[in-house]
Amino acid sequence: MKMKIIWALAIFFLIDSILRLFRSSFNLGSFLMYCITAALWVYAVFHEKIDAFCAHGFGHICKVLFLAGSVLFIGCMLLVHVLGNTATATGQEQTLIVLGAGLRGERVTGLLARRLDAAYDYYQKNPDVLIVVSGGQGPGESIPEAVAMERYLVQRGISDSQILAETESTSTEENFLFSQKLLQEHGIDPSQPIAYVTNTFHCYRARQYVLNAGFSDVSSVPASIGLDSILPCYMREVLALAYYFVFK
Numbered sequence: 348m349k350m351k352i353i354w355a356l357a358i359f360f361l362i363d364s365i366l367r368l369f370r371s372s373f374n375l376g377s378f379l380m381y382c383i384t385a386a387l388w389v390y391a392v393f394h395e396k397i398d399a400f401c402a403h404g405f406g407h408i409c410k411v412l413f414l415a416g417s418v419l420f421i422g423c424m425l426l427v428h429v430l431g432n433t434a435t436a437t438g439q440e441q442t443l444i445v446l447g448a449g450l451r452g453e454r455v456t457g458l459l460a461r462r463l464d465a466a467y468d469y470y471q472k473n474p475d476v477l478i479v480v481s482g483g484q485g486p487g488e489s490i491p492e493a494v495a496m497e498r499y500l501v502q503r504g505i506s507d508s509q510i511l512a513e514t515e516s517t518s519t520e521e522n523f524l525f526s527q528k529l530l531q532e533h534g535i536d537p538s539q540p541i542a543y544v545t546n547t548f549h550c551y552r553a554r555q556y557v558l559n560a561g562f563s564d565v566s567s568v569p570a571s572i573g574l575d576s577i578l579p580c581y582m583r584e585v586l587a588l589a590y591y592f593v594f595k
Contacts, residue, residue: 350391350394353387353390353391353394354391356387357384357387357388357390357391360380360383360384360387361384361388363380363384363575364380364381364384367380367381367575372449372451372487374579374583375583375586375587376576376579376580376582376583377579379579379582379583380578380579380582420582420585423585423588424581424582424584424585427548427551427581427584427585427588428547428548428581430550430551431547431548431549431550431551431567431569432547432550432569433551434554434565434566434567435566435567435568435569436469436542436566436567436568437566438469438472438473439540440473440476440540440541440542440566441475441476441477441535441539441540441541442476442477442478442479442530442535442539442540442541442542443466443469443470443476443477443478443479443541443542443543443544443568444479444481444522444523444526444541444542444543444544444557445462445463445466445478445479445480445481445496445543445544445545446462446481446482446519446522446543446544446545446549446553447459447480447481447482447483447492447493447496447516447522448462448482448492448545448546449485449488449492450485450487450488450489450490450492450495451487452487452488452489453488453489453490453495454495455492455495455496455499457572457573457576458546458572458573458576458580459492459496460499461546461570461571461572461573462544462545462546462570463496463499463500463503463544464570465544465568465569465570465571466478466500466544466568467500467503467505469542469544469568470500470505476509477509477511477535478500478505478509478510478511479510479511479512479513479526479529479530480492480493480496480497480500480510480511480512480513481493481513481516481522481523481525481526482496482513482514482516482522483514483515483516483517483521484514485517491512491514491515492514493512493513493514494512494514496512497510497512511529511530511533513525513526513529519549519552519553519556520556520559520560522556523543523553523556523557523559523560523562524560526560527560527561527562537560537561537562537563538562538563538564539564540564540565540566541557541562541564541565541566542565542566542567542568543557543565543566543567543568544567544568544570545567545569545570546569546570546571546572546580547569547570547571547572548572548580548581548584549580549584550567550569551588552584552587552588552591553567554567555591555595
């Protein structure tokens with residue numbers, strides 16, 4: 348029974364990895380998915396030798412450490428999700444900062460579309476809010492992310508006079524630093540209530556950066572993600588948080 352499940356997972360992840368080559372840009376999340384696929388196939392083919400190695404001595408220690416590490420990693424992913432749904436927006440915020448998430452040419456990606464849709468839903472309930480779309484131009488992108496984001500929101504019916512575009516940032520940290528500078532140029536104090544929009548898995552780390560940027564009264568608007576993005580996004584985010592706490 349165990350090997351039937353392993354083979355089923357190996358085939359499923361192989362199909363997913365092949366599709367991911369064509370529908371997603373290469374990043375740490377997709378790399379981790381490829382690693383899982385490779386590990387499943389290695390175990391499926393060589394399971395007898397691997398099981399024999401893990402039965403005694405050093406191999407057994409490796410097995411215990413691997414299982415403990417896997418449980419800890421899964422626990423961290425769940426914690427990221429829970430923390431991403433805390434300190435959410437109240438509707439009293441005067442400014443909404445939408446973080447970029449990559450383009451395909453000039454088109455917004457699925458993750459970014461979900462952020463923009465969440466921003467639009469917030470706008471529908473709070474039509475006086477000022478919206479800042481934040482994102483520069485990265486590899487494979489024909490225009491800055493903020494330009495595509497503004498177009499997306501205008502096409503949904505939001506006036507361009509209610510949108511500020513920050514087009515230079517290349518990271519979450521810069522999203523907030525450059526957005527703060529843009530807001531100050533328009534006479535908006537960073538102490539005023541603001542909310543930021545990003546996908547749920549990213550909300551907690553984004554909160555650390557927005558506070559570091561000098562904003563004091565902040566909340567989040569968590570956007571959803573597609574089923575095919577859950578595992579790679581949360582795995583990548585756990586590693587990104589580890590990097591943040593060690594080096595930032």
